[in-house]
Amino acid sequence: xxxxxxxxxxxxxxxxxxxxxxxxxxxxxxxxxxxxxxxxxxxxxxxxxxxxxxxxxxxxxxxxxxxxxxxxxxxxxxxxxxxxxxxxxxxxxxxxxxxxxxxxxxxxxxxxxxxxxxxxxxxxxxxxxxxxxxxxxxxxxxxxxxxxxxxxxxxxxxxxxxxxxxxxxxxxxxxxxxxxxxxxxxxxxxxxxxxxxxxxxxxxxxxxxxxxxxxxxxxxxxxxxxxxxxxxxxxxxxxxxxxxxxxxxxxxxxxxxxxxxxxxxxxxxxxxxxxxxxxxxxxxxxxxxxxxxxxxxxxxxxxxxxxxxxxxxxxxxxxxxxxxxxxxxxxxxxxxxxxxxxxxxxxxxxxxxxxxxxxxxxxxxxxxxxxxxxxxxxxxxxxxxxxxxxxxxxxxxxxxxxxxxxxxxxxxxxxxxxxxxxxxxxxxxxxxxxxxxxxxxxxxxxxxxxxxxxxxxxxxxxxxxxxxxxxxxxxxxxxxxxxxxxxxxxxxxxxxxxxxxxxxxxxxxxxxxxxxxxxxxxxxxxxxxxxxxxxxxxxxxxxxxxxxxxxxxxxxxxxxxxxxxxxxxxxxxxxxxxxxx
RNA sequence: GCGCCUGUAGCUCAACUGGACAGAGCAUCAGACUUCGGAUCUGAGGGUUGCAGGUUCAAAUCCUGCCAGGCGCGCCA
Numbered sequence: 001x002x003x004x005x006x007x008x009x010x011x012x013x014x015x016x017x018x019x020x021x022x023x024x025x026x027x028x029x030x031x032x033x034x035x036x037x038x039x040x041x042x043x044x045x046x047x048x049x050x051x052x053x054x055x056x057x058x059x060x061x062x063x064x065x066x067x068x069x070x071x072x073x074x075x076x077x078x079x080x081x082x083x084x085x086x087x088x089x090x091x092x093x094x095x096x097x098x099x100x101x102x103x104x105x106x107x108x109x110x111x112x113x114x115x116x117x118x119x120x121x122x123x124x125x126x127x128x129x130x131x132x133x134x135x136x137x138x139x140x141x142x143x144x145x146x147x148x149x150x151x152x153x154x155x156x157x158x159x160x161x162x163x164x165x166x167x168x169x170x171x172x173x174x175x176x177x178x179x180x181x182x183x184x185x186x187x188x189x190x191x192x193x194x195x196x197x198x199x200x201x202x203x204x205x206x207x208x209x210x211x212x213x214x215x216x217x218x219x220x221x222x223x224x225x226x227x228x229x230x231x232x233x234x235x236x237x238x239x240x241x242x243x244x245x246x247x248x249x250x251x252x253x254x255x256x257x258x259x260x261x262x263x264x265x266x267x268x269x270x271x272x273x274x275x276x277x278x279x280x281x282x283x284x285x286x287x288x289x290x291x292x293x294x295x296x297x298x299x300x301x302x303x304x305x306x307x308x309x310x311x312x313x314x315x316x317x318x319x320x321x322x323x324x325x326x327x328x329x330x331x332x333x334x335x336x337x338x339x340x341x342x343x344x345x346x347x348x349x350x351x352x353x354x355x356x357x358x359x360x361x362x363x364x365x366x367x368x369x370x371x372x373x374x375x376x377x378x379x380x381x382x383x384x385x386x387x388x389x390x391x392x393x394x395x396x397x398x399x400x401x402x403x404x405x406x407x408x409x410x411x412x413x414x415x416x417x418x419x420x421x422x423x424x425x426x427x428x429x430x431x432x433x434x435x436x437x438x439x440x441x442x443x444x445x446x447x448x449x450x451x452x453x454x455x456x457x458x459x460x461x462x463x464x465x466x467x468x469x470x471x472x473x474x475x476x477x478x479x480x481x482x483x484x485x486x487x488x489x490x491x492x493x494x495x496x497x498x499x500x501x502x503x504x505x506x507x508x509x510x511x512x513x514x515x516x517x518x519x520x521x522x523x524x525x526x527x528x529x530x531x532x533x534x535x536x537x538x539x540x541x542x543x544x545x546x547x548x549x550x551x552x553x554x555x556x557x558x559x560x561x562x563x564x565x566x567x568x569x570x571x572x573x574x575x576x577x578x579x580x581x
Numbered sequence: 582g583c584g585c586c587u588g589u590a591g592c593u594c595a596a597c598u599g600g601a602c603a604g605a606g607c608a609u610c611a612g613a614c615u616u617c618g619g620a621u622c623u624g625a626g627g628g629u630u631g632c633a634g635g636u637u638c639a640a641a642u643c644c645u646g647c648c649a650g651g652c653g654c655g656c657c658a
Contacts, residue, residue, distance in 0.1 A: 442594075464618085471618060517598095538621085542617065581620080
């Protein structure tokens with residue numbers, strides 16, 4: 001992944017950094033012209049609201065003590081309205097404390113902007129995101145959940161940042177496995193099972209035929225012939241193949257609906273099939289592809305990458321060829337600013353090869369591979385052969401029923417239809433959050449209790465905080481009819497109120513950082529911290545029973561702002577925020 | 582054998598890309614006024630950041646060497 005360090009800062013940080021930079025320049029002149037001044041949230045509330053560590057880095061270039069540098073930079077100009085305090089601490093940290101009124105104004109300004117104040121760096125840009133991409137004729141299992149959920153969160157974040165996103169589900173709908181399935185289908189299909197659970201039946205057929213092909217060379221040969229017939233456009237095989245795709249898509253879309261995931265297009269590998277010979281010709285024409293052991297390959301020794309086969313000995317093509325055709329097609333059709341691929345970690349070499357060859361073919365579009373760690377069981381990897389694969393719909397069923405049990409216990413009066421709907425929002429939210437709250441690269445060891453956690457750092461914890469605010473605001477409307485806090489002045493005298501305001505201000509920063517790094521976990525962690533700050537605030541301070549009306553209005557507005565950020569942020573993670581849970 | 586990745590509290594993970602005493606959740610223990618919703622909150626215990634060197638004002642983070650694990654290495658995607 002070509003992740004050049006980009007330093008994203010919020011509006012507040014940018015403003016403070018600009019002021020500090022002016023101070024450095026005033027104190028030390030041209031030596032600081034190229035200095036990158038970064039302001040980040042304080043690591044400890046005791047230090048202030050924000051901090052800058054860059055004075056210490058100047059020790060060498062200026063040849064002075066870091067503390068003296070920091071002090072001189074601060075002394076060079078008067079304190080701006082924004083700051084109540086600016087002081088030097090430790091070896092040369094600059095600690096900044098905002099003035100409460102200025103902080104309140106920043107929060108109000110951000111709240112007035114659409115989407116919680118997210119910047120729009122993607123305006124006018126297109127990005128193609130390739131994710132989920134299950135194989136046709138195999139049921140979706142928990143091995144597919146990470147690409148789908150992580151990819152979808154990235155998709156939503158980029159849209160929110162103004163990008164035109166093309167979410168493309170690059171289905172595995174072509175390849176050698178279809179010869180095996182077609183041959184197996186003719187021999188083994190059980191119509192009753194096919195009607196009952198089509199994709200499961202196709203997988204059973206595949207496994208059976210695959211095993212037979214290993215034991216019986218004649219069978220293997222027959223499978224190959226079916227594949228050749230399919231590739232040559234034989235009507236019967238084509239019809240079967242099409243049927244497998246339709247049956248699979250029907251089942252996939254049921255799961256996507258449950259997960260609230262949707263794509264702009266679903267062009268599988270087969271869609272690019274006609275381009276493959278041309279890609280190889282092109283590679284040969286520019287001298288990249290050579291013949292080796294009967295196959296056509298691209299050597300990438302300079303890049304220290306393994307050989308990449310673009311055409312097999314038998315004339316068939318590999319997925320490297322297919323991906324090259326796909327990238328050319330996407331570039332021609334969308335002229336995207338970048339293309340993002342979300343797959344598991346095993347494909348890193350493949351993407352390095354394929355990106356390298358793309359560049360040699362003149363593709364200049366930024367190509368990023370977002371990889372995630374494999375999902376495994378405590379006892380080892382999932383495998384169809386061992387029969388320990390957990391199907392995606394089974395997982396989702398379990399998630400919903402666990403949520404349902406708790407809802408039934410806490411809200412027995414709720415109508416059943418509403419209970420079901422809620423159980424889905426909470427159960428699916430728990431599953432998504434369990435995944436998205438981790439750095440994608442960490443390997444996940446699956447256990448039911450972890451995947452479906454409903455307390456602590458979990459999806460439902462965030463949903464609960466949101467629902468509690470909704471309930472509080474409903475009560476406010478009932479107790480103080482006609483009272484409007486939408487434009488109330490924010491009074492931030494209590495540390496808990498101040499912390500909430502600062503947290504709200506961090507929302508755009510969290511989203512931009514999460515999107516740039518392709519780590520929804522950054523956003524998830526931010527939302528959890530916000531919900532925690534809110535829960536503490538809620539515990540400590542009264543809203544409806546606040547001493548003065550002005551305080552009540554201020555706190556009610558603060559609550560509404562938090563709810564808004566939670567709604568917006570969880571929405572970007574694909575997690576629903578019911579008014580009641 | 583080569584390449585990529587990982588190693589942080591009993592467990593699951595953070596640490597804003599080199600910054601201040603390494604932070605959360607779970608589990609354990611002790612608490613929370615007449616509940617603005619207890620799926621909550623407050624607090625306590627728990628750490629030689631795999632090991633050994635090095636780089637510098639500063640290292641979980643960068644470099645070197647080990648140790649342990651995961652994944653990948655020419656016709657599967």
